[in-house]
Amino acid sequence: MRRELPRRWYLVRKLSRNNKQVSTELSVIPAESFVSSLDKGDSSTRSGDLTESSSDKEYSRRNFLRIFATAAGAAVAVGSGIEMLSYRAYAQSQPTTNDWSGGGMTGSGVATMASTLAPPTHQWAMVIDLRNCDGCKSCTAACQKAHYLTPEQTWIDVFSLTDSVGKTYHLPRPCMQCENPPCLHVCPVHATFRQDQGIVLVDQDRCIGCRMCMAACPYEARYFNWNSGVKYPPLPVQPTPEFPVPQRLGTVGKCTFCVGNLNHGMLSECAAACQMGVIYNGDLKTDVAVNGMGTTVKLSKFLYDNDAVTYKPEQNTHPRVWYILGHGQNLTTDIASKS
Amino acid sequence: MANRADLSETNYGNSARERWSNDVRRAAMRPTIGPTSRSWRVSVILLGLVVLAGILAWLYQLKHGLGSAGYNDQAFWAVYIADVIAFIGVSYGGAVISAILRLTGQSWRAPLTRLAEGTALITVLIGAMFIFPHLGRPERFWEILVYVNTSSPLFWDFIAIGTYVLATIIFFYLPLIPDLASVNKMLGSADRPMRYRTYRALSLNWIGNERQRRLLHGVMSLIALIIVPLAVSVHSVLSWAFATTSRPGWNESVFPPYFVIAALYSGTALVIVVAAAFRKGYHLERFLTKRHFVRLGYIMAALGLVYAYLTLADLLPDGYTGITAGWISQTVTGRYAIAFWVYVIVGEVLPVALVAIKRTRNIAGMTVASASVVIALWVKRIVIVLPSATQPLIASHWGTYHFTWVSITITLAGVAAIPLGLMILFRFIPVMSIDEMEEVGELGSTEQVSEHTIVAQELLSVGAHINGNGNGNGAHVPHVPKKEA
Numbered sequence: 033m034r035r036e037l038p039r040r041w042y043l044v045r046k047l048s049r050n051n052k053q054v055s056t057e058l059s060v061i062p063a064e065s066f067v068s069s070l071d072k073g074d075s076s077t078r079s080g081d082l083t084e085s086s087s088d089k090e091y092s093r094r095n096f097l098r099i100f101a102t103a104a105g106a107a108v109a110v111g112s113g114i115e116m117l118s119y120r121a122y123a124q125s126q127p128t129t130n131d132w133s134g135g136g137m138t139g140s141g142v143a144t145m146a147s148t149l150a151p152p153t154h155q156w157a158m159v160i161d162l163r164n165c166d167g168c169k170s171c172t173a174a175c176q177k178a179h180y181l182t183p184e185q186t187w188i189d190v191f192s193l194t195d196s197v198g199k200t201y202h203l204p205r206p207c208m209q210c211e212n213p214p215c216l217h218v219c220p221v222h223a224t225f226r227q228d229q230g231i232v233l234v235d236q237d238r239c240i241g242c243r244m245c246m247a248a249c250p251y252e253a254r255y256f257n258w259n260s261g262v263k264y265p266p267l268p269v270q271p272t273p274e275f276p277v278p279q280r281l282g283t284v285g286k287c288t289f290c291v292g293n294l295n296h297g298m299l300s301e302c303a304a305a306c307q308m309g310v311i312y313n314g315d316l317k318t319d320v321a322v323n324g325m326g327t328t329v330k331l332s333k334f335l336y337d338n339d340a341v342t343y344k345p346e347q348n349t350h351p352r353v354w355y356i357l358g359h360g361q362n363l364t365t366d367i368a369s370k371s
Numbered sequence: 372m373a374n375r376a377d378l379s380e381t382n383y384g385n386s387a388r389e390r391w392s393n394d395v396r397r398a399a400m401r402p403t404i405g406p407t408s409r410s411w412r413v414s415v416i417l418l419g420l421v422v423l424a425g426i427l428a429w430l431y432q433l434k435h436g437l438g439s440a441g442y443n444d445q446a447f448w449a450v451y452i453a454d455v456i457a458f459i460g461v462s463y464g465g466a467v468i469s470a471i472l473r474l475t476g477q478s479w480r481a482p483l484t485r486l487a488e489g490t491a492l493i494t495v496l497i498g499a500m501f502i503f504p505h506l507g508r509p510e511r512f513w514e515i516l517v518y519v520n521t522s523s524p525l526f527w528d529f530i531a532i533g534t535y536v537l538a539t540i541i542f543f544y545l546p547l548i549p550d551l552a553s554v555n556k557m558l559g560s561a562d563r564p565m566r567y568r569t570y571r572a573l574s575l576n577w578i579g580n581e582r583q584r585r586l587l588h589g590v591m592s593l594i595a596l597i598i599v600p601l602a603v604s605v606h607s608v609l610s611w612a613f614a615t616t617s618r619p620g621w622n623e624s625v626f627p628p629y630f631v632i633a634a635l636y637s638g639t640a641l642v643i644v645v646a647a648a649f650r651k652g653y654h655l656e657r658f659l660t661k662r663h664f665v666r667l668g669y670i671m672a673a674l675g676l677v678y679a680y681l682t683l684a685d686l687l688p689d690g691y692t693g694i695t696a697g698w699i700s701q702t703v704t705g706r707y708a709i710a711f712w713v714y715v716i717v718g719e720v721l722p723v724a725l726v727a728i729k730r731t732r733n734i735a736g737m738t739v740a741s742a743s744v745v746i747a748l749w750v751k752r753i754v755i756v757l758p759s760a761t762q763p764l765i766a767s768h769w770g771t772y773h774f775t776w777v778s779i780t781i782t783l784a785g786v787a788a789i790p791l792g793l794m795i796l797f798r799f800i801p802v803m804s805i806d807e808m809e810e811v812g813e814l815g816s817t818e819q820v821s822e823h824t825i826v827a828q829e830l831l832s833v834g835a836h837i838n839g840n841g842n843g844n845g846a847h848v849p850h851v852p853k854k855e856a
Contacts, residue, residue: 191766220525221514240514241507244525246447247616252764258438281436282507347617370768
C-alpha cells in the first residue's frame with residue numbers, strides 16, 4: 033500500500049495539470065467569471081502553460097534523472113516513490129523568501145524550476161474579509177464534515193476578537209500556507225512539505241508524530257490525531273496528503289486549502305459553505321479570487337484597495353492568507369478568545 | 372593460571388595496602404560472584420513488575436493513541452518529553468562528575484566512579500527509551516535517519532543522543548577492562564564457563580602490564596575529555612528543540628546553559644542517591660564515607676545555585692514584556708504555581724540549606740537533599756514544558772494537561788528501571804572500580820572491618836569452595852585475613 037500511494041497521488045495531480053481537464057471541471061461551478069478570469073490570466077506569469085501538455089509526458093522519464101541527481105541526498109530516495117521524490121525535490125526547490133508577492137515564481141526559483149518541470153498553473157491563496165464575518169462557524173462545520181474531523185479538530189477555527197472600542201469581530205483561521213513555513217523546517221522526516229502550488233501538506237504515511245511542527249506553528253493550525261476509534265464511512269479512495277481521509281492515528285493533520293477541490297475547479301469547503309462571502313479562494317498567478325457567493329475580484333487590486341494584512345507578519349512566515357479588516361481592527365493587538 | 376598463582380602469592384600479603392586491596396575486591400565482587408540475597412531477588416521482582424506495568428501501559432497507549440496519556444492539541448508536549456529531559460539529564464550528571472573527577476585527578480573519586488558511570492549508562496538508555504512513548508508513530512522512528520532534514524532540531528537531537536549513548540558505553544566499558552580480568556581470576560573457568568569466556572573476551576587479555584596501563588590511561592583521559600563537551604552539546608541540542616520555536620517561554624537564548632546546568636544538578640543529586648542506596652544495600656560503608664557525600668553535596672549545592680541564577684535569568688526579563696508576561700504569571704502565580712514553588716522550596720532552598728547547615732551536612736542530610744533535588748528537578752522540567760505548550764497563541768484560553776494512569780505508570784516504570792538496571796548491572800560487574808581503588812584509592816583503616824564485610828567474606832569463600840571443588844581449575848579461594856584482636 034505504501035508503494036501505491038504516491039503513484040495514485042501523482043495521477044490526481046497529472047489530471048489537474050491538464051488544462052482541458054481543469055476547464056471542464058471549472059465550468060461546473062457556479063462562479064463562471066472565475067473560470068473566464070483563470071483562462072485570461074496574466075500571460076507574463078504563465079509562461080510555462082504553453083508547453084504544459086507536451087512537457088507533461090516527459091515529467092516522469094527524462095526529468096526524473098535530473099531530479100534524482102539534484103535531490104538533496106541519496107538517503108532521501110530510499111523507500112520513497114519516484115514520483116513522490118521528484119515532487120518533494122521540486123517543492124523544496126521553491127524559493128521561500130522574497131517571493132510572497134510573486135507567487136513563488138521569481139528569482140532563482142525560476143531557474144531551478146526550469147531545470148526540473150513545467151511551472152505550476154496556480155499559486156493558491158486565500159482572502160478572508162473580516163468585515164462580513166458574523167462568526168457563525170459554518171466554515172468550521174463544513175470543513176469538519178468534509179474531512180471527518182473530530183469536534184476538537186478545527187482545521188479552520190473561528191476566534192472572537194475585541195477591537196479597541198470594545199466591539200467584537202471574528203477571525204476565521206485556516207492554515208496560512210506559509211511561504212516560509214516553520215513547521216516544514218522543523219519536521220525531522222520531511223513529512224511536511226510544500227508542493228508546487230504553494231500548499232503546505234502533511235504526508236501522514238511518513239509523519240512520526242513528534243509534534244515538533246505543532247510547537248513551531250505560530251498559528252496553532254495543526255491538529256494531532258490523539259485518539260483511536262474515530263469512525264469513518266467506507267471511502268472510495270485511499271488517503272493522500274491532499275485529502276488525508278481517513279486520518280492516521282498518531283500523526284498530525286491540518287488544513288489543506290482543499291487543494292484537490294481547487295485543482296478540480298471547485299471552491300474549498302469553507303469558502304463554499306460561507307453564506308456571508310467572507311472566504312475567497314484566490315490564485316496569485318491568474319490574479320483572481322472568488323468567494324462562495326460567486327463574487328469574483330482581481331486579487332491584487334482587492335488586496336491593495338482594502339489594505340489587506342497577513343496575520344503575525346513579525347513571524348516572517350509570509351502567509352498566503354490575507355485578511356481584510358474593518359475600521360479600527362488590529363489582529364496583533366486585539367484580544368482574542370475562543371468563540 | 373600463572374597469573375592466578377601470582378595473585379594468590381603476591382596480592383594477599385600482610386601490608387596495609389594489600390589488606391586494603393583484599394577488602395576492596397571482596398566488597399566489590401560479593402554482589403557479582405556471591406549468591407544473590409533474598410532482598411535482592413525480592414527487589415528485582417518488584418521493580419521488574421513496575422517496569423512490566425509500564426510496558427503494558429505503553430502497549431495500551433499504542434492501541435488507543437496518545438490521548439489516553441492526557442495529551443491534547445493545546446498540551447501537545449507534556450510528561451514524556453519532560454521524562455526524556457529528566458532521565459538524559461541525570462545521565463549527564465553521572466558521566467560528567469566521573470569525567471571531571473578523573474581529569475582533575477581527585478583520588479577520593481575511586482569508590483564512586485563505577486556507580487556514577489553505571490547510573491549514567493542506565494539512565495541514558497531509559498531516557499532514550501522515553502522517546503518512544505513520546506512519539507505518535509514510534510514504529511517509524513527509523514525515518515529520522517533515512518529522510519534526513521538537517522534543519523530540524525530533532526534530527527540533531529537524534530545524532531547528539533546517539534553519540535552520547537555510544538560515548539557513555541565506552542566510558543563505562545574502559546575502566547571495566549581491568550576489573551573484568553580481576554573478576555575472572557576470582558571466578559575461575561570451571562565456574563560458569565559462559566560468563567568466564569565473555570569476561571575473558573571483554574577484558575581484552577588484560578594482564579595489567581606497563582604498556583596496557585599506559586594505553587588504558589591515555590584512552591580514558593581522551594574519552595573523559597570528549598564526554599564533557601559532548602554532554603554539554605547534547606543537552607544544548609535538546610534545549611533547542613524548544614528554543615527554536617516561536618513560543619514565548621521556550622524561545623529563550625538562556626535555554627542551552629539552563630538545560631546543561633539542570634542536567635548536571637539533577638545528575639549529581641542522583642549520583643548521591645545511588646551512592647547512598649548502594650552503600651546501604653551492598654555494604655560499602657567502609658569505602659563510601661561521609662566525606663564523599665559531603666564533597667558531592669558541595670558540588671550539587673554549587674550547581675543548584677547556578678541553576679537558581681539561570682532560572683531567575685530566564686524568568687525575570689520575560690516578566691517585563693507583554694508577549695511573555697502571561698507565561699510568567701501563569702508559572703509563578705497561576706496554574707503552574709504549585710509546581711514552580713515546589714521546585715523553589717524542595718529543589719533549591721531545602722537542599723542548599725541542608726548542605727549549608729553544619730548539623731545536616733552528613734550522609735543522611737545529603738541523601739535527603741539529593742533525593743529532593745531529583746524529584747523537584749523533574750517537576751521543574753514539567754514547569755518548563757507545560758506552560759509554554761499549553762499557552763494560547765491566538766485566544767486567551769489556556770490548555771490543560773491531566774495526568775492519566777497511562778502516563779503515570781510509564782513514568783514510574785522509568786523510575787523503577789533505574790534501580791532495577793543498576794542491580795542487574797552490578798550482578799555482572801563489580802560495584803566499585805577495583806583497579807582504580809587499588810591504584811588511587813585512599814586507604815581506609817583495615818581495622819574497621821564491619822560485620823557485613825565479615826559475613827560477606829565467609830559467604831564468598833564458601834561459595835568459591837563449592838564451585839571450585841573437584842576440578843583442577845577450581846576458583847581461587849581468597850585468603851580471609853584474620854581480624855586482629
